[in-house]
Amino acid sequence: MASKPVAQPPQGAQEGEPPRVIRFRSSLRNTVLDVMRHRGWKETDAEVDWEIFWAEREWIHQCFDHVRLNDVQRVNHFRNHYELTRKDLLIKNLKRMKKQLEREERALEASKFDFFPGTYVLPQEFGMWKEEFKQRQGVTWIMKPIAKSQGKGIFLVNKLSQVTDWKRDHPDPSDSYIIQRYLDNPYLIGGKKFDLRIYCLVTSYSPLTAYLYRSGFGRFSFHRFTMNSRDMGNSYVHLTNVAIQKTAPDYDPNAGCKWDLHHLKMYMISKHGEGPVNELFANIQALIIRSLLAVQKVIINDKHCFELYGYDILIDDHLKPWLLEVNASPSLTADTWMDYELKFALLTDVFDVLDIEGDETKIGGFDLIYRGAPVLHPPTCSATLLGAHNPVARSPPHVIPARYFAHAHGGHAGPP
């Protein structure tokens, strides 16, 4: 039986002791802030006098090495997380891991590192790419700027001249791109292409300790919503992405629609049966672990650090998962009420896992998948709980910001 949403008392109160107030600092003014306040923590803008700091990456790069932290203080990034999250370095690490396994004659494991499409860094690896291009006639390639995210600066390539032209226009070698074989057989739902956003929390790289979040979503690219966004007025009482995206301060007309992972998985099961879909989700989990193992040796472990990664995964029409990208700062700004719920719950569970208060036993919707070695779950139908029902109660209605509630009512109280 699902439990009722009840307000949780401020945490951190141990019996007999005065309640320890957790002080936090946050560079983000979104869901992160709501969750931290909801836990009864106190915000501070002190330089280093806090228990937890949700920092921007820049702070880690510029300040982290110059401050001294005590045992309980936590920061939300590892020092050189870019080994995993920068497109070119990720590929470099994955390729290296694969070669190393081949050298160790672990061919089977090495062959499993096939979840990223053929990738080269431009302009440095132009020659190698050119060879590959000539061999694989008719293949479409995709160019992505290394330094940018959220789909900026991406373009498709199917002629050699496009790249030579690009090279001519980009003489600065620091302005590098990766060029990657374009996956042209994506799995479609309702004729639409999508990728998956899956969250993984790493609390340590030595031993590697990773928690996989059960919930996530598929992001569908929809352009038709831009056509009519102008007139999606108040008459629209459905819980719609459009209506809410439009009112959200960071409305991005290209953001597309989100379908929660649990329902996406259920749909795929009704189409393909349990077997293939459970295998797919188990492969996604394995892919995530392998990507972390590939960078485990190079990332500087630090007991103060943890990191919440957003994995972007594409499924092809043979139900094979492909790793597109790993984000060190996945968007925690919600664009719909449902999205808010997911992110509120996600962050609540992140803090439960981190156990800043030192009194937690719950870890919510996270499942420990790796601690020095893969963690096996109690026998269930599938090898992973990714995409499983995630019923843990978290955000009580009263913390839902009013801007979501107006829509939430219309959308959740049945069709208009």
Add this chain to the structure above:
Amino acid sequence: MKNDPPPAQQDNTSRIDDIISTLEKSFSYWSIRASIKQELIKPKYREIDEAEALEKVLQSGGYPGQLRNLVLELGRQGQVAPLPQIAAPKNLSLIPALPVGAPVPNMPPAGSVMPQLLDAVSQARSLFARRCVATLEELSAELRCPLSRPRILPAGRQLPGSAAFAVLATLEPEAMQSLRVGSKFVYEWRDLFQALVSITLPATTVCLSPPPKWSSLPVLVNGLPGMALFRTTFLELHPECRQIGLDDTRMGWFAEDRLRLGHKVLKMRYVPLVRQYAKRGVPASIRGAVWAAILVPDAAPSHEYAELRPEAEREELLTDMLLAGDVFSVACDNHYFVFERPLVDLMLRVYPHASIDLTSCWDPCGGLAQALSRDPWIAAHAAQKMEPPSKPSPPSHPIKDTERPTVAPRYPPSGVVPFRGLSTLGAPICYLYTDPTVAYPVLRSLYARYFCKLHCLSAEPGCLLDLCALFETLAHAAHPAAFEHVVSLGIPPLRIAFRWIMFAFVGYLPPDQVLLLWDRLIAFDSLWLVPILAAALWTFRASALLQATSEHDIELIFADPSRLSVVALLQEFLFLTEMPT
């Protein structure tokens, strides 16, 4: 046989002869025979004994089940006496209290409806229908789209982006826009709710006792089934029975067991068995097959769907436009947006295929028979639901455009005025099927059997009025204080629950929970579960409701359905809630 058989056996033999001779008059019987013959002449059976081969063919193709379905159907039509039941596979029926396929005793005895009530309801119905016609005409003028006209653009064109958009393509931009933002519709739930609560009995009626003060219905609905009956009817929902949708998430082996059993049952293709199986929920991977086995037992030939298509493509109706606009709004729902294209396809197939009096569409029994009369399947199968069954049978050939009257009283052809949100009822189906030729008959059957009752003003048992009355009765009985507290705030509890009931919980509960509810609804062949769940949900939040002080509070209480478990709610309410019976 050496001696004469004993009388009982003789009786049985003559009954079987009787059944066979009836069967021989049906086309389905001969087509089953033909497919058995076809199977038998395959080379793989050439080597073995004829009898053995026949046995093999019968079992592997599920033919006995199909024949039994046929006999069952004939039995329901009163053409033959019912057959003895066939044995269920092991572990299907853990609680043997109800024999497989026993009729569900949930219909109150016929004739329990007061004639005055009948009159009052039919008056309200025709009033509402007249209003709908007027609104349709207004919309037609406003959108500058005649009620029906030949298609201008070639059929089957696909505009990029959106399927619903393509349907609207012939409209003027402004009209299209207003449809797409969902601001144009014939009526919405509020209008129907208002119509329902304003049914008025003639002043001279004195024999009816007035409804209790807490009820928002103006009339007392008699003869509703009680809790005791529900507890036997829905026995398989007892907490001692493991359920898909509850126990499978914790016990992997249970889900696997159910799946194995499901495949076995599906092979037998005997409707009562499949129903019995579905009562405890259906695993997602075979849900589509199980629903189809129950709802479309004699799998409709696929050419039928293809035949229906041109009809919808040859002319366009204002209601098509309204429906497409409605799909647009569904397509903005977080749970269903991916299905926009299949949904447009489905909705526009189901509804425009018939010619019918608008006034009769509000009577689910009579109206339904005609609702889909272009479609021979519906005409044949819905006829038995008619009371009385002597209405003229609808024409079986497609009506030519010239013959079709375009004036208001016979519009829209299906008789189903698309109200706001109608297409949400089709949305969960899109989770089950990718092939519209499979999805279409299932949705058609679901609509014909159940959903049409959810939005009709009728005094017939099991329709909206009854369902609403049941919600009020149960919710009040389970927690009188909470119910009356909300009433005292000036908020009719029924208004809160009305949308849940009218849409069978689509749009409120997440789709996985809706599908789990519909599993049971189909399996138990009963809409009562909808108001029962509504009452269960109400009661589940009773303590919070007691503290509510405004409508806003109540909205908050029900604002987040994302963590509700349908099965657990039903179990708790049906079997663990103390209630005066």
